[in-house]
Amino acid sequence: MRALVCHEYGPIEALRIEVVPPPALKAGHVRVAVHAGGVSFATLLGVQGKHQNKPVLPYIPGNEMAGVVMEVAADVTGFAPGDRVTGPVSSGAFGAEVVTPAGNLYRIPDTLDFAAATSFPTLYPTAYGALRWKAKMAPGETLLVHGAGGGSGLTAVEVGKAMGATVIATAGGADKLAVARAHGADHLVDSRREDIRARVLEITSGRGADVIYDPVGGEIFEQSLRCVAVEGRIIPMGFASGKIPQIPANILLVKNITVIGFYYGYYNGWGRPGEVVDPVEIARRRALVQDALAEMFGWFEQGKLKARVAGIFPLDRWVQAFQLISDRTVVGKAALDPTR
Known part of the structure; x- marks a missing residue:
């Protein structure tokens, strides 16, 4: 072949x-x-x-x-x-x-x-699992999605909106932001031209975002720490910026926030490198994914997920x-x- x-x-x-x-x-x-x-x-x-x-x-x-x-x-x-x-x-x-x-x-x-x-x-169930299973995001909460023009960020915009969140999308440039808007984002922030922290606090009347989905890392993550709500959750999903951020623990303490790790491969049976997983446990994880995808395919047929192809x-x-x-x-x- x-x-x-x-x-x-x-x-x-x-x-x-x-x-x-x-x-x-x-x-x-x-x-x-x-x-x-x-x-x-x-x-x-x-x-x-x-x-x-x-x-x-x-x-x-x-x-x-x-x-x-x-x-x-x-x-x-x-x-x-x-x-x-x-x-x-x-x-x-x-x-x-x-x-x-x-x-x-x-x-x-x-x-x-x-x-x-x-x-x-991978992209849709990663967003779904991170937001629902780990962050336990509730309808009405504010979700901040970075890199919203790329595949990872754009799927998180759609999934977050389908789950009932108010979605703030950041991306570099008007073209990418227009796509995020078309896929459900309620508020837009140009990461090249605007101060993300200031804009998010303005949009949320000073409260900050309840949940932040970050596939970018680097400086973007550092700004997230300063515009997340008290008792908020930040999910670092990747490091497209090329820089893996270091997390100052004092900010976690003072703002009572949670940084959540999420590796989707754990749920589809790939496990961690070197991990030996019981078949019953693998079946349990895969059943979660099956249920999630059944719901998301329903969302697709309802027009809530558009699965944009570049x-x-x-x-x-x-x-x-x-x-x-x-x-x-x-x-x-x-x-x-x-x-x-």
Whole structure:
């Protein structure tokens, strides 16, 4: 099969398109013909060797895929050839075929195209899990979302709005802010031109945001500490700025706030590096994700989630697709099509 292969950690340009053997089907697994593989900051970090999970080299990158079921193992029920599905994979989404645990597959609505579906294996449930399971955000609370033009931030805007929050979105530039507005943001802050702390306090009449969703880090996180409400919650979801912030504990104490860690891979069975997880526990976590996605697919069909696609690129244009991520010009979700 045709695939994009990483032989050594380094620049994205070093990847190579090759013809490789398809992965073997295993018990409890399903073979999927991939029609779209999500392009993400996490995948970029993986290729560079900077992600906490490092697949054994050589490997096929890509952690989010959507496509059509080709084959199911004898012990798998609930899926059949021809089903349109999406799911997270530890690697392999930039290949023509991928084999994945049946427990990590989800049927997608007929109205959801494959490129848009790549937002559902990780981005949407990450936002959902962080806001509902961990932050326990309630309707009527104020949610501040940073980097709201990118895939991670934009999904958090939509999920937060669907959960009944008042959403403040920050992004760099009028174009990205217009997209955030179209996807449900109630208030907009231009992170390039405005003082985030001052604007958030102005919007909230001095109270601050109850919950802050931050995929950017760096200076943005430092401003979040100064515009979060007393007893508020901050969720650091990534470090697109390239800087991992250090948290001054005195601010946590004085404002009685909580900084929440959330790793979505813990819930879809990837666990932590080196972790041995009981199958019953994995099933419990995956059931949470199944319920969350069932609700979110309903939101999609109601028009609450739009799953914006920044572009779907042929496999040989992978550098251009990843450039949207590294330059932070992506608006929505970019994807690669291994069939082209």
